[in-house]
Amino acid sequence: AVVSTQSTGGSGMRYDPLPLGIRFCKLVSANTPPSRIVYKSWILILTFFVYMSYHMNKKSLSVVKTTLLGNSTESPGWPPFNTSTHPDGKQLLGYLDTAFLGSYAVAIFFCGQIADHVSLRYFLSTGMIATCITMILMGMANFWNIHSLAYFISMQVWLQT
Secondary structure, eight states: OEEEOOOSSTTSEEEOOSOHHHHHHHHHTOSSOOOHHHHHHHHHHHHHHHHHHHHHHHTHHHHHHHHHHOOSSSOOOOTTSOTTTOTTHHHHHHHHHHHHHHHHHHHHHHHHHHHHHSOHHHHHHHHHHHHHHHHHHHHHHHHTTOOOHHHHHHIIIIIIO
16 A cells, blocks of 8 residues: 655655555554454454355356256256257356366466465455456356357456466
């Protein structure tokens, strides 16, 4: 974060090295300085929810598979995955799974190398934001009326991984 200073020279701005979580802990406990236990508890809770969100994002395709396939008149499915008009809909969903898991297996090696050399909080924040954008774009396929298998594969491979 950038904080203004009262100095007369330079740009008048300096970098605040405290992470947002630490600043939040200090803000919540304004009367007394937060203890080490408060910091550790905050880190544990935040880490748990971030990784839970990552895991839920990876499982989103598994959750919507039955809706995409459509197996009744009430739920006609979503082309090109619906089995009523496309008999190979399950196979196309298998392609999506394969594309995601294959690219994930390759990318996790490179992401691990990158994570070793950059600030972990920026790396995880960037990954979480990219994952959220992917989920939004995949959900917008319904509103934008996108029925392209290539669109869904590109979302799975390039952004989700």
